[in-house]
Amino acid sequence: MSTTGVSAKVTLGEKTAEFPLLTGTLGQDVLDIRRIAADLDVFTFDPGYGETAACESKITFIDGEKGVLLHRGYPIEQLAERATFPEVAYLLLYGELPDKAKSAEFEQVIKSHTLLHEQIRNFFNGFRRDAHPMAIMCGTVGGLSAFYHDGIDISNEASRELSALRLIAKIPTIAAWAYKYTVGEPFVYPRNDLTYAENFLSMMFAKPSEPYVVNPVLARAMDRILILHADHEQNASTSTVRLAGSTGANPFACIAAGIAALWGPAHGGANEAVLKMLAEIGHRDNIPAFIEKVKDKNSGVRLMGFGHRVYKNFDPRAKIMQATCHEVLNELGIKDDPLLDLAVELERIAVEDEYFVKRKLYPNVDFYSGIILKAMGIPTSMFTVLFAVARTTGWISQWKEMIEEPGQRIGRPRQLYTGSPRRDIPASL
Template sequence: MDTVKTESGFYSLTPKDGASLSLPRVSGTLGADAIDIRKLFGGDDLVTFDPGFGNTAACESRITFIDGDKGILLHRGYPIEALSEKATFPEVAYLLLNGELPTAAELTAFDDTLKHHTMLHEQIRNFFNGFRRDAHPMAMLCGTVGALSAFYHDSLNMTKQEHRDLAALRLIAKMPTIAAWAFSYSQGFPFVYPDNRLGFAENFMHMMFALPSEPNYKVNPVFAKAMDRILILHADHEQNASTSTVRIAGSTGANPFACIAAGIAALWGPAHGGANEAVLKMLGEIGDKSQVPEFIRKVKNKEDGVKLMGFGHRVYKNFDPRAKIMQRTCQEVLGELGIRHEPQLELAMELERIALEDDYFVERKLYPNVDFYSGIILKAMGIPTSMFTVLFAVARTVGWVSQWKEMIEQPGQRISRPRQIYTGAAQRAFVPIGERG
């Protein structure tokens, strides 16, 4: 098969013994162009083969742009560095949902609306009592979010703009409450209701750590700022596995609560949302800085089967821009705790130094990613590893609902239905059981 670019911006594809096909070029604002292949199957019974969809654009989106080679991450055109330093999580949520940063009045109104929806229906408490006391918080989160459609019937008509907007706001506002209650239940603590006098991140931490026996509990402002930044850094990340899952589920017309529950289930996979937990496990297994050279040797020797967790990324072939912000946040949190010499942080920094200088890792472009430092921060703030992916889901809900709304509202939206290359048996005759040898 030959593919030739023509002067008109089309690509001429000529299959063996077939007529030439003219395929249009599709250009975005930034990033790579694409070849529109929708005519392939109808014209010559051809499909593309791209396991894992690593080179397939399944949608058009205006929300997030990533240039993995240059280490760039933009939300609606704004660099993640600027958003994480100068904006709050509600501001970023408004931006992702609406396309523009809010004015002061718009942010106040948006924040007030979110606070109006932080409470859960009281009967939802019963869901937690049905889980085993040692249930994983992600299991509780996934099940409870999926069940929200049984309580909020007034936002399930996806043909109505006001229903879509209401469902999106409810999910963003209620996710921290569900997550905090999952944490409390797993710890044997009483549930703490939202305190809408507090900011988004501060309220989330208050619901996790406040106790009736400590009525004057105050969230450390440094911790609240760190949590706000963590939420911003995880808010959206283009068409990753969980976001694609939400879009595919949404393309069927499923209600938004079911779609987000599907995204949570996809995020639960250790190859997606559980990477920061894997980093802590790796650091624990290394144990001490003196063991780093031996660990690096095992990483380089494929026969040992040892992986360097928290380095490299499916998209980024350069330094993950979120990792630099997370490293600085890690130092701020440990500084607030008065931890000058944190063994795991020193171990992490030594790993980073070696990986950035060693030709083996440099040639393979294995740079630290956002997960490398986030686990250390969360552990320092008293959050157990079982909650790491839950926090990821709280943040990513904003991206999921933004992507879901964009997909639903795009003209010509179709149900997702990938093709396959069948490699099974050819058609054959059925043999009755008595005649089989």
């Protein structure tokens, strides 16, 4: 971040102040209003913080107008094609892609932390069998701080590093065990002879009573899905992790807070909503009538899986997910999947319809991911959990960056108070 030499002069009544314009490596310039209260005695009003930069970061850059997503400068398309998820995790954490030696070493370190403390098994027994896996994730991840005391000293660099590695390694184990618990199957322990994605699939679907061989096509698809969801700048859950972390909370608590924020249907549940929408449409012949309902503002019907809060052009992850979808369905021999048939036709109509084109409502990453996960045998209740498995790498990278930033301050948003003015309790009371 540097000063452009340009400033904005603001006059409010008899007070005048100048605010410098800051520039980053990429993206829009930012007006530095840190002294606006001191100089003009006012605050800014920005519900949802959509126009406010709350931090400086070197991790992820998005250009929503051009459909660009970069992790440490590398395009997501190249990372999804040429890198593995652990390599992307390394990149997010340390700023550079690892060479072969560092990659092998990093994967081995991650594998050494995949096991959970055996007493953590008792956590699962405390939940009802019909508990949502995200509820189990929130509680169990938050409870990790009760077991790994040597990783909660945030003032110590080695401690922060250890917690980051543990979280990346243990989240898939917790996620898979949450699934196993809800379906009443025995827990499957992690295997160090498998890759990160293979290990997760093994813990999800293997059974002690029979051998399980991971399908390499499905493993690669899972690896790609994790990469595409690894980080996405200052979204709601990432901002939650940073805000919680600014208080000095331990990293396990911060990631649990991120999981809770991700659980919201407006954030992590979009791919599940796509499947629900396709099921409600039912048949491709019903698509035109459905499209008309979407266009009717009074119908309350929304087109799920299209458009994005940030991307005003196309979601660069969507095309990768579309290709992955076809790879998975071909591998599984699913040629006449009704949901895919519906999805393809719905996409064709929507991208050609002037109503959606004018509003730049293009397919996003959620449009095809739900179909892929369903085809792989992953239930809809686990979709957001899988999102959390991937996003943990971004969360913990953002958390580390924030903690290590000089002059880091506790988050404290202001408000516009519209309640009752001061009043006194009547003497009659």
